[in-house]
């Protein structure tokens with residue numbers, strides 16, 4: 412919205428500058444060409460617009476609170492101090508109204524007027540978009556090579572690590588799995604649990620890749636400060652607790668460092684995920 416607001420803010424201002432000239436020119440010709448004079452007077456009226464456009468952008472963030480995909484964006488919004496109305500859409504992601512705007516029925520989802528389709532889903536795309544829009548280089552560096560590393564970490568997480576994490580934890584969490592994965596088939600429990608175990612075992616490799624390659628001796632993927640890739644990773648690792656995964660010490664320290672660095676921005680929304688995990692474990 413702000414991007415569009417900026418363009419509309421600029422236009423009337425430019426027109427407004429030209430307005431007195433145009434208006435006097437038009438006035439001189441007024442008797443001969445009244446219609447043109449009326450047209451020339453228009454920009455002066457348009458100059459009032461910026462005040463309206465400068466209003467606080469209204470953004471809605473639809474979420475499911477026990478989800479780590481959602482947790483990432485909820486942490487980011489708070490850490491970046493971006494205002495958004497958070498809407499809990501539990502139970503309504505497949506309603507006709509929701510599907511009309513988001514046929515993928517996925518949260519987190521941001522709604523904002525300036526977006527080409529009015530909505531945006533995919534946690535990493537949302538964080539990149541908002542970082543770009545608000546110039547949040549601290550979370551998403553502008554230099555192409557540095558940014559590429561953050562993108563690589565996020566794509567690697569979404570494409571390689573997260574499917575393993577989902578297979579390893581979603582069954583225990585009581586979540587439906589991605590289409591085609593073993594949990595959503597009619598296979599027996601022994602088959603499902605061996606698939607779960609295989610995914611759990613396979614998690615060690617991407618975890619190690621994050622440590623050795625993306626962090627490479629630095630506290631965060633982003634270096635000294637957490638990037639949007641770090642927010643996405645730390646949030647994801649919260650789910651490991653539900654399977655009592657033997658999380659490596661470095662990863663525990665990393666998560667603690669993220670929470671310390673981001674404070675309430677991290678711990679407040681993380682409490683929803685942790686509360687849900689405790690509930691599941693208590694059953």
Ligand SMILES: N[C@@H](CCC(=O)N[C@@H](CS)C(=O)NCC(=O)O)C(=O)O
Pocket residue numbers: 475478479480481504505515516517518519532533534535569
């Ligand atoms: N890759 C997506 C995953 C989003 C996703 O799986 N969202 C789930 C919650 S964890 C959802 O909204 N499911 C609701 C539904 O499918 O109806 C992201 O990172 O945002």
